Amino acid sequence: MLLLIPLLPFLGFLVNASFGRRLGKAASGAVACGAMLGSFAVSLASAARLVRLEPESRAIADQIFTWIASGDFTARFTLRVDPLSAVMILVVTGVGSLIHIYSTAYMREESDSEYARYFSYLNLFAAFMLVLVLGSNFLVLFVGWEGVGLCSYLLIGFWYQKKSASDAGKKAFIVNRIGDFGFLLGVLLAFVHFGTIDFQEIARAVSALSPERTFGTVSAIALLLFVGATGKSAQIPLYVWLPDAMEGPTPVSALIHAATMVTAGVYMIGRNAVLFGHAPETLTIVAVVGAATALMAGTIGLVQNDIKRVLAYSTVSQLGYMFLAMGVGAYAAGIFHLYTHAFFKALLFLGAGAVIHALAGEQDLRRMGGLKDELPVTYWTFLAGAIAIAGVPGLAGFFSKDEILYHTFNSNVALWVVGMLTSLLTAIYMFRLVFLAFHGDRAPAKSEHRGKEEAATHSAHPASHSAGQAPAHLHDAPPAMAFVLIVLAVGSVVAGYVGLPEALGGGDWFAKFLEPSFAPQAHEAAAEHGLELTLMLVSSLVAVAGIGVAIYFFLRHRQAADRAAERFDGLHRLLLNKYYVDETYDAVVVQPIRIVSENALWKVIDVRLIDGAVNGVGESVTGLSELLRRMQTGSVRAYAASVFLGVVAILGYYLWR
Amino acid sequence: MMAPLADYLILSAILFAIGTAGVFVRRNLITILLSIEIMLNAVNLTFVAFGRALASVDGQIIVFFVMTVAAAEAAVGLAIVIALYRHRESLNPDSWTALKW
Numbered sequence: 001m002l003l004l005i006p007l008l009p010f011l012g013f014l015v016n017a018s019f020g021r022r023l024g025k026a027a028s029g030a031v032a033c034g035a036m037l038g039s040f041a042v043s044l045a046s047a048a049r050l051v052r053l054e055p056e057s058r059a060i061a062d063q064i065f066t067w068i069a070s071g072d073f074t075a076r077f078t079l080r081v082d083p084l085s086a087v088m089i090l091v092v093t094g095v096g097s098l099i100h101i102y103s104t105a106y107m108r109e110e111s112d113s114e115y116a117r118y119f120s121y122l123n124l125f126a127a128f129m130l131v132l133v134l135g136s137n138f139l140v141l142f143v144g145w146e147g148v149g150l151c152s153y154l155l156i157g158f159w160y161q162k163k164s165a166s167d168a169g170k171k172a173f174i175v176n177r178i179g180d181f182g183f184l185l186g187v188l189l190a191f192v193h194f195g196t197i198d199f200q201e202i203a204r205a206v207s208a209l210s211p212e213r214t215f216g217t218v219s220a221i222a223l224l225l226f227v228g229a230t231g232k233s234a235q236i237p238l239y240v241w242l243p244d245a246m247e248g249p250t251p252v253s254a255l256i257h258a259a260t261m262v263t264a265g266v267y268m269i270g271r272n273a274v275l276f277g278h279a280p281e282t283l284t285i286v287a288v289v290g291a292a293t294a295l296m297a298g299t300i301g302l303v304q305n306d307i308k309r310v311l312a313y314s315t316v317s318q319l320g321y322m323f324l325a326m327g328v329g330a331y332a333a334g335i336f337h338l339y340t341h342a343f344f345k346a347l348l349f350l351g352a353g354a355v356i357h358a359l360a361g362e363q364d365l366r367r368m369g370g371l372k373d374e375l376p377v378t379y380w381t382f383l384a385g386a387i388a389i390a391g392v393p394g395l396a397g398f399f400s401k402d403e404i405l406y407h408t409f410n411s412n413v414a415l416w417v418v419g420m421l422t423s424l425l426t427a428i429y430m431f432r433l434v435f436l437a438f439h440g441d442r443a444p445a446k447s448e449h450r451g452k453e454e455a456a457t458h459s460a461h462p463a464s465h466s467a468g469q470a471p472a473h474l475h476d477a478p479p480a481m482a483f484v485l486i487v488l489a490v491g492s493v494v495a496g497y498v499g500l501p502e503a504l505g506g507g508d509w510f511a512k513f514l515e516p517s518f519a520p521q522a523h524e525a526a527a528e529h530g531l532e533l534t535l536m537l538v539s540s541l542v543a544v545a546g547i548g549v550a551i552y553f554f555l556r557h558r559q560a561a562d563r564a565a566e567r568f569d570g571l572h573r574l575l576l577n578k579y580y581v582d583e584t585y586d587a588v589v590v591q592p593i594r595i596v597s598e599n600a601l602w603k604v605i606d607v608r609l610i611d612g613a614v615n616g617v618g619e620s621v622t623g624l625s626e627l628l629r630r631m632q633t634g635s636v637r638a639y640a641a642s643v644f645l646g647v648v649a650i651l652g653y654y655l656w657r
Numbered sequence: 658m659m660a661p662l663a664d665y666l667i668l669s670a671i672l673f674a675i676g677t678a679g680v681f682v683r684r685n686l687i688t689i690l691l692s693i694e695i696m697l698n699a700v701n702l703t704f705v706a707f708g709r710a711l712a713s714v715d716g717q718i719i720v721f722f723v724m725t726v727a728a729a730e731a732a733v734g735l736a737i738v739i740a741l742y743r744h745r746e747s748l749n750p751d752s753w754t755a756l757k758w
Contacts, residue, residue, distance in 0.1 A: 634757030636750045640680060 002046060002062040002079040005089060006130035008039040012123035020116020028112075029104040032119035036100045036126060040093035047086045058083055058516050061136060068139075075197065080136035084270055084517035087335060088133035091342045092260050096126045098484045099255040102350055105480035106251050106357060118158060118249070125151035129260050133267060138187040138197040141268065145183070145232065148261045149176045155256060156248040168244040175241040179231015186224030190275075193217050203274040211278045222279035225272065226286055229265025234316050235323055236293045240582055242316055246308040250353030253308060258315045258349050259342040266322040266338050273331045273518040287327020287411075291418040294320030296579065298425035302432070303565075303575040306363050307352045310433050314389070315345055317422060321404055324419060330407030331518045332511035336499045337404055339510075340396035343495045344388040347488035348430075351382035354477040354485065355437060365433065369442040374474040377482045379438050381489035386434050388492040390427035391543040393536070398543070399496035402536050403511075406501075409535055420542055427546025435554040503529040503536070665706035672699035686738045686748045690731065697727045 012035030020028045050058050061080040068075040081089070100122060107118050125148060132144025150173075157169025191197050194205045212218050229235070234242035245257045256262070269276055269286065276283055294317045301313035318341050325334030356363055358375055372379045388395040391402070401423060409416040477485060500506020553561040565572045574580070633639075672695055679692025701720045708716020738748070745752055 632757045634754035636753070637681065644677065644681075 001042065002060065002081060002134060003064055004042045005039050005046070005079075005093070005134065006127045008035045008042070009123040009130065010127035011035060013120045013127060016116045016120035016123065020120055021113035023112075023116060025104075025108070025112055025115050028116040028119055029100075032123050033097065033100045033104065035123055036093060036097040039126070039130070040090075040097050043086075043089040043093045046081050047090055050081055050083065050086050055512075055516060072195065073191070075137060075139045077140060078136040079131075079134040079140075081134065082517050083514045084267070084335065085133050087339055087514065088267055089130060091339055092126065092129050092133065095259045095342050095346050095488075096129075096255060098487055099251050099259075099346065099350070102254075102353070102481050102484040103249075103251040105478045106353055107249065118155075121151055121154045121158070122252070122255070125155065125256060125261070129264075132264055136199060138190065138199070141271075142184070142187065145228075145264065145268075146180065148256070148264065149173065149180070149232070152176075152245070152256050152261055155252040156245045158248055158252065162247070165247040168241075168247040172241040172245050175238050176231045179228045179238050182224045182226075183228020183231070186221050186228065189217070189224060190221045193221065199271055202272070206274050206278050209278060211280055213280075215281045218275065219279035219282045222272070222276050222282040223285065225268065225275075226265075226282060226289075229268055229323075230289065231265075232268075233262050233265030233319050233323070234293075235265070235289055235320060236296065239293060239297065239316050240585060243309050243312040243578070246306070246312050250308065250349060250356060253312070254346045254349030254353065257312065258345040262315065262319055263322070263338045263342070266319065266326060266334055269323075269326045270331045270335050270518065276326070277329065283327050283329065285327075287324050287408075287415055290320045290323025290325075290327050291415045291422075292320070293317070294324060294422040295418050295425070296320075298422045298429065300575055300578050301429040302425060303572060305365050307355065307365050307368070307433065307437060308349070308363055310365070310429060311345070311348055311352055314348075314426065314429065317426065318345065318389070321401065321419065321422070324408060324415060325404040328408050328411035328415070330404060332514045333400065333403035333407050335514055336510050337400035340388070340400040340492075340495050343396055343488055343491040344385040347381060347385035347485065347492050348389065350481070350485055350488065351378050351385060354378040354481055355382075357481070358474045358476065365436040367442070368437040369440040370438070371442070371474070372438040375438075375476045377476050377485060381485040382438070383434060384489040385492050386430040390430050390547060391423055391539055392547070393540045393543075394493075396492050396494070396496035398540070399499055399501065402532075402539055403499065403501065405539055406532050406535050409531075420539065423539055424542050424546045424549075427543045428550045431547050431550030432554045435550060439555055440558070501532065503532040662706055662710045665702060669699045669702045669706070672696075672702065684749050684751070686741070686750055687735075689750065690734050690738065693734075694727060694731065697723060 012032050015031050016023070016028050023031070046060065050060060053059075059080060059082040061078055064077045064079065066074065067077045100119070103118070103122065107115055110118065128144045128147025128151060130144070132141055132148060135141040135144060153169045153173040156172050157166045159165045160169075187197060190202060194202050196202060196205070206218060209218065231238045242257055242262065246253055248257070276286070297313045297316035297320060301310050301317060304310045304313060318337070322334045322337050322341070325331070325337060354375065355368065355371060355378060358371070358378070359368065362368065384395070388397040391398045405416060405419050405423070408419050476482070497506070499508060499510030502508050553564070577583075676692045676694075676696030676699060679695065680689050683689055683692065701723055704716040704720050704723070706716075708714060741753060742748060
């Protein structure tokens with residue numbers, strides 16, 4: 001039965017890829033959504049079956065076939081659902097279905113064949129993502145891992161005729177390849193060390209060892225796997241592809257680059273919690289990288305002007321939170337944040353999509369404003385998402401973020417301070433976005449002299465013709481989109497209550513449910529509720545303070561924001577240019593590789609060495625034959641003489657042998 | 658009274674040597690062809706002599722084959738020589754060295 005979960009979207013992909021252009025929009029959209037909803041239903045059924053089992057034995061495995069059997073290496077294609085996978089498949093199919101439904105309206109302007117192509121990619125992505133989270137060993141996971149990378153590439157570059165979109169697709173793919181290389185090395189090292197690639201067997205083998213005090217093989221495996229996670233989940237140093245990935249259609253950004261695919265790295269660490277738990281050195285690295293990414297991306301998000309880029313940096317920042325949680329050993333909290341984040345970040349992206357849709361492709365925050373009254377559904381749902389992500393008490397983001405911050409505080413106060421600071425930044429940049437887009441006045445359309453830089457940020461919807469000129473009448477989200485926004489808004493409000501902490505009278509049900517997946521992890525001492533409550537209070541205050549700052553600067557006194565930007569011009573410029581990371585990578589990595597490739601590999605190794613060898617063989621043969629052909633004198637008597645001498649020589653040889 | 662086998666073989670070797678020398682020394686295609694005939698007949702003599710010494714007819718049978726081939730070879734060879742002569746009014750083999758590098 002588990003096979004149906006990835007198989008249904010895959011069938012949807014096959015149908016849309018093969019006959020899509022002849023189906024028409026209604027049919028191909030229905031096929032894609034139907035496949036996802038079917039998969040969601042099967043996932044729900046599987047999860048229900050799982051819950052009915054005893055907590056200790058909550059796992060269902062389906063062995064489909066033995067994939068590779070070679071010597072002492074066997075890889076079975078086995079799908080396995082345990083509490084962790086159950087959460088993931090529900091998020092992927094649930095949020096995925098909603099985004100499919102949303103897309104039917106959002107992509108309406110595309111031609112029939114493009115529409116079918118879009119849905120076939122989206123279904124293929126879902127299929128691979130489900131293989132990723134259901135796989136019971138590294139090889140199956142890797143299939144999904146690479147598959148989602150491929151679909152991500154295809155969807156970022158969906159509008160492939162636009163140079164920036166196809167470049168962004170390539171960038172995402174290449175940066176991911178770097179991470180995948182580390183990941184693959186990690187898997188191979190794990191196989192060499194443990195003789196298996198099955199998650200459970202590795203966990204069993206590792207738990208027999210004692211945690212590594214110094215950096216050893218287990219730490220190396222964990223670190224290499226984490227390199228893969230930094231690529232897929234956009235962490236320092238490989239996060240650079242995610243902001244560029246916003247060139248893709250907005251629902252894609254919501255599904256792949258916010259809710260599901262980018263969380264694969266977090267999931268992978270959670271899946272190998274035992275392994276990582278035995279590598280404290282690596283875990284420290286994970287936590288520090290996560291915290292650094294969270295803070296860095298948060299600061300960049302503060303000044304970006306493209307609505308989707310703000311959300312992209314926000315995603316990077318929230319992913320940093322999840323890695324921070326993983327790094328301090330709070331796996332359940334990390335996955336909890338992954339789950340709540342899927343709701344509100346998908347909501348925010350889809351809300352942004354609705355805004356872009358209404359403004360016919362406009363993405364620049366500076367040319368938005370005052371949309372509150374014209375797009376009420378979008379506004380209110382977006383606001384719900386913003387409150388949720390900011391961490392205001394009572395909404396989803398608050399519970400999961402607090403869970404993480406609480407565990408971080410117990411582990412390392414410095415990291416907690418960073419987390420708190422990021423939390424403040426999150427509230428500020430989210431409400432800056434809300435106020436700039438929905439409040440205040442809209443700047444008049446400046447279609448005549450748009451600067452070069454503005455033309456670059458303004459993008460994404462080549463299908464829309466009237467880009468730039470704000471239409472006279474704005475239409476709110478069409479029914480399919482509005483429905484999805486409302487569902488997600490409700491989710492953003494209530495999703496957190498499944499993990500209501502004990503300190504607030506809840507049962508911490510979510511963490512308890514996930515526990516078997518992270519067992520045999522040592523259990524923490526009974527929590528002090530007092531401390532937890534104090535921390536919650538602090539973070540609530542921080543969230544409210546952040547919103548207050550945003551109100552002051554971006555709602556009441558916009559000039560103050562401009563003045564602040566002028567006063568800290570250097571800092572502002574630094575943030576606006578994203579710390580010049582892309583430029584640095586270009587100078588440090590890309591250009592040296594290009595120069596070495598061009599001047600050494602191409603002009604010396606290829607042209608001189610390889611071509612030289614090939615041409616040299618040819619030329620030496622020519623030269624040698626130049627000598628040999630002199631033997632062909634054309635004189636019959638000379639030939640006769642050589643035949644005669646040959647006969648004499650042969651006879652002589654046999655006679656005097 | 659029969660001459661011993663060695664005498665026939667010596668005669669045959671002398672004839673073969675004469676033929677070979679003719680092929681290398683003479684500058685006339687017809688003479689060269691004749692020299693080749695002498696070489697063939699030297700071989701024929703060897704065959705007949707061995708056949709007789711070994712009391713077998715095999716040698717004579719092979720000689721018939723050799724004579725047939727020699728006749729055919731003479732026909733083809735002379736035809737070529739005539740064609741060459743018509744082409745260049747010469748019978749010197751060194752006149753035809755076009756088939757080289």
